[in-house]
Amino acid sequence: MTHSRPRINDLLAEHSLAPRRDLGQNFVADPNTVRRIADLARVGPGDRVVEIGAGLGSLTLALADTGAAVTALEVDRGVVPVLREIVADRPNVEVIEGDAMRLDWNSTLDPNHRWVLVANLPYNVATPLVCDLLDEVPQVQRILVMVQREVAERFAAPVRTKGYGAVSVKAAYWGSARIVGLVPATVFVPRPNVESALVEITRHDPMPDHLAAADPEQLFTLVKTAFGQRRKMLRKSLSGVVQAEQFEAADVVGTARPEELDVDAWVRLAAIVHG
Incomplete structure (x- = not known):
């Protein structure tokens, strides 16, 4: 059983709550949407799922219905007790109060297990949060997140496209990214x-x-430096960082622009520059 729009409004009114703009709260109020996300997550009994920004539990309930063990993280102290009440009859759900941007992930998520992140992420933290998880939390093996469409497109952007940038390179380095669905604002x-x-x-x-x-x-520092001046040729944006002979040794054209290099080319260049 997941939340409908009337149920979301009733919960907010009953507990004198309102969506907090400072936390980027937008509660999902459509059962079909959360069930669709749970299906796309491809999780079930024996799987471990972490959900960031669980809110009033719309997606949490759908994930719990799959039989997976769900760790639901929520930062809003006003919402946490309501969330705990909502999932009280779900033994496979654990609610943790905490800020995902400051959490000690390796003590929260057992590194000896594989985890799947499934979440409706606040727009204001989505990009740095996903990047930090890719860099620092290897036990999260798969990520399925609902984010602003433009952000999703940047993560999944192929080389030589307008959306391709530093986060595209980071995603391609750690794994493979793809957009699996669109979600209307309604x-x-x-x-x-x-x-x-x-x-x-x-x-x-x-x-x-x-x-x-x-x-x-070292790789991502180099990439970020170049994309900081993405309209310039690499020999200009990386002047003083990469020598002409290093471009040649890495089989990278110095007159190229950052969006023309795929992740393999960036890795070759970083390896040459840093020995």
Whole structure:
């Protein structure tokens, strides 16, 4: 049983709550949408799921119905007790009060197990949060998140496209990203001004040898520097960082622009620059 729009409004009124703009709260108020997300998550008994920004539990309930063990994280102290009450009869759901941007993930999510992140992420933290999880929480093996459509498109953007940027390179380094669905603004309370999309990122398993040879921190620093001046040729944006002979050794054209290099080319260049 998941929440309808009247149920969301009743819960808010009953507990004297309102969606908080500072937390980017937009509650999903459409049972079909959350069931669709749970189906796309491809989880069931024996799987471990972490949900960030569980809110009033619309998606939490749909995930619990799959039989997976769900860890639901919520930062809003006013919402947490309501969420706990909603899932009180679900033994496979654990509610944790905490800020996903500050959480000690390795003590919260057992590193000895594989996890799937499934969430309706607040627009204001979606990009840095997903990037941090890719960089720092390897036990999260698959990510399925609902984010602003533009953000989803950047994560999944192929090389040589307008949306391709530093986050596209990061996603391609750690795994494969694809948009698996669009979500209209009408399913949210309150209704946002933008369309949402579901993006899935699946980690490489195992990491390909040619990518594993790179130092991620050095690689992403180089990528970020170049995309900071994305309209400039690499020999200009990376002046003082990469020498002409290093471009040649990495088989990278110095007159190219950042969006012309796929992740393999970035890895080769970083390897040459940092030895």
